[in-house]
Amino acid sequence: MFLSELLNTIDETKITGSVDREITRLAYDSRLVEEGDAFFCIKGLVTDGHEYVIEAVSRGAGAIFVERDMEIPLSEGVTVVRAPDTRFALAKCAAKYYGYPSERLKLIGVTGTNGKTTTCYLVENIFKQAGRVTGLIGTIENHIGEIVEAVTRTTPESLDLQRLLKRMVDEGVEVAVMEVSSHALDLHRVSGCRFESVAFTNLTQDHLDFHISIEEYFGAKRRLFEGEDFGADRKAIINIDDSFGRRLIEETSLPSWSFGIDARADVRAGDVVVSSGGNRFTLARQEKSIEIATHLKGRFNIYNCLAAAAVAFEMGLDGDMIARGLETLVFVPGRFEEIECGQTFTAIVDYAHTPDGIRNLLEACREVSDGRVIIVVGCGGDRDRSKRPLMGRVAIEMSDLCILTSDNPRGEAPASIIDMMLDGVRGEFPGWRYSVEMDRRVAIRKAVMEANEGDLVVVAGKG
Numbered sequence: 001m002f003l004s005e006l007l008n009t010i011d012e013t014k015i016t017g018s019v020d021r022e023i024t025r026l027a028y029d030s031r032l033v034e035e036g037d038a039f040f041c042i043k044g045l046v047t048d049g050h051e052y053v054i055e056a057v058s059r060g061a062g063a064i065f066v067e068r069d070m071e072i073p074l075s076e077g078v079t080v081v082r083a084p085d086t087r088f089a090l091a092k093c094a095a096k097y098y099g100y101p102s103e104r105l106k107l108i109g110v111t112g113t114n115g116k117t118t119t120c121y122l123v124e125n126i127f128k129q130a131g132r133v134t135g136l137i138g139t140i141e142n143h144i145g146e147i148v149e150a151v152t153r154t155t156p157e158s159l160d161l162q163r164l165l166k167r168m169v170d171e172g173v174e175v176a177v178m179e180v181s182s183h184a185l186d187l188h189r190v191s192g193c194r195f196e197s198v199a200f201t202n203l204t205q206d207h208l209d210f211h212i213s214i215e216e217y218f219g220a221k222r223r224l225f226e227g228e229d230f231g232a233d234r235k236a237i238i239n240i241d242d243s244f245g246r247r248l249i250e251e252t253s254l255p256s257w258s259f260g261i262d263a264r265a266d267v268r269a270g271d272v273v274v275s276s277g278g279n280r281f282t283l284a285r286q287e288k289s290i291e292i293a294t295h296l297k298g299r300f301n302i303y304n305c306l307a308a309a310a311v312a313f314e315m316g317l318d319g320d321m322i323a324r325g326l327e328t329l330v331f332v333p334g335r336f337e338e339i340e341c342g343q344t345f346t347a348i349v350d351y352a353h354t355p356d357g358i359r360n361l362l363e364a365c366r367e368v369s370d371g372r373v374i375i376v377v378g379c380g381g382d383r384d385r386s387k388r389p390l391m392g393r394v395a396i397e398m399s400d401l402c403i404l405t406s407d408n409p410r411g412e413a414p415a416s417i418i419d420m421m422l423d424g425v426r427g428e429f430p431g432w433r434y435s436v437e438m439d440r441r442v443a444i445r446k447a448v449m450e451a452n453e454g455d456l457v458v459v460a461g462k463g
Contacts, residue, residue: 236249399433
C-alpha cells in the first residue's frame with residue numbers, strides 16, 4: 001500500500017518527503033521495524049516513541065509519523081509525517097491498511113466499569129448457539145472461532161486490534177464482541193472501528209488515577225455513544241437502572257434500547273430468584289416473555305444477562321435462541337467462578353477490583369451461602385488510590401472475616417497499599433473481623449484453614 005493511500009485517512013498533516021512510496025507494514029515498536037515500514041511515534045505513560053526515531057530509521061523505516069517537529073536524518077529518503085495525534089493517525093491508518101475489517105463482520109462493543117467480560121461471553125454464546133461463527137476480544141482471552149489466545153490488556157492497541165479483526169474476517173467470523181475500556185476510548189485504540197451495537201453496563205468509581213474525576217471517566221465511556229465515528233447506524237444498549245445509564249440514554253443521539261429490572265426498560269427481568277444453584281427470572285420484551293434459568297449466580301449477573309439479551313434482540317435473534325445462549329453458559333473464567341476440590345465449604349474466585357465490584361460480589365456471596373463469608377482481597381499498585389479505603393471498608397463491613405493481602409503491587413510497597421485500605425475502617429471494627437497477610441499465597445491458605453463446613457471463601461482481584 002502506498003503512503004499516499006494511508007494519508008487519505010487523516011487530516012491536518014505536514015509532510016516532508018515523498019508520499020509516492022510503498023509501505024510494507026505499520027509499527028509502533030521500533031524494535032519490530034523492518035525495511036519499508038511506517039513507524040508511528042506514540043507517546044505513552046512511561047516511554048515516548050519519539051525517542052526511538054533513530055533506531056526505527058536505522059532498521060529501514062520508510063516513513064515516520066510524529067506529533068512534534070524533530071531533527072530526523074533524511075539521507076535515506078525517509079518521509080516524515082507530522083500529525084496532530086499519532087495515536088489517532090495509527091488507528092485510522094491501521095483500519096485502512098487491513099481493509100476496514102470491522103465493516104466485514106458485525107462488531108459489538110461493551111463498555112462499563114463492571115460486567116463487560118461476562119456480558120461479552122454471554123453475547124458470544126448466544127450467537128454461537130444460534131449457529132454463527134463468533135469472535136471475542138476481552139480481558140481474559142481472545143477467541144477467533146474455535147481458536148483461543150492469551151491477552152495482555154482489555155482492549156488491544158489499534159494496530160493489533162485491526163490485525164486481529166482481519167484475522168477474524170479471514171477465519172470466517174460473522175459476529176465479534178469486544179470489551180471496550182475507557183483507556184481504549186481515550187487513547188484511540190478503537191478509532192477506525194465500525195460497531196453494529198454498543199452496550200453500557202454501569203459506571204462506578206475506577207481508573208481515577210487516569211481520568212482524574214468520575215465525570216471525566218464517564219466522558220470517556222460516553223464517546224462510544226457519540227457522533228458517527230464508530231458507525232453511523234450503530235444502536236445503543238443501555239442499563240437504565242444505573243444512574244449514569246439514565247444520563248447516557250438522555251444524552252445520546254443513537255437509537256437506543258434500554259435494559260434493567262426497572263419496569264420501564266425495553267428488555268427487563270421479572271420474578272427474579274437468586275440461589276446457590278443459579279439465577280432464574282422472566283425475560284420480557286414488549287408483550288412477550290420467556291422463563292430463563294442460568295448457571296450464573298448473583299443478582300449482578302441478571303444485568304449481564306439482560307445486556308446480552310438486549311444486544312441479541314436488537315440484532316434480530318428470537319427469544320428461544322437467546323434463552324438457549326443464556327442457559328448454556330456454565331461459567332466465565334475468574335467471574336464468580338466456583339472452585340471444587342472436594343472441600344466442605346464453597347470456594348469462589350472473582351475479578352472484583354472496585355468498591356462497587358466488591359459490594360456486588362459480597363452481596364452475591366450472601367445470596368448463595370448461609371455460612372460465614374471469608375474474603376481475601378487487596379488493591380493493585382500504581383492505580384487509582386482513592387478507591388483503596390472504600391474497598392477496605394466494603395470488604396470488612398460486608399464479610400465475616402477479611403484478610404487483606406497483596407494484589408499486583410507493581411512499583412508500590414504492598415504494606416503501603418494495605419495501610420491505605422485500612423484508612424477506611426480504623427477504629428470501627430474489632431480486630432477479629434480482619435487481618436493482614438502480605439504473602440498472597442499464605443493469605444489464601446489462612447482463609448481456607450479458617451473455613452468451616454458451609455462457609456464461603458472468596459478470593460477477589462487477580463485470583
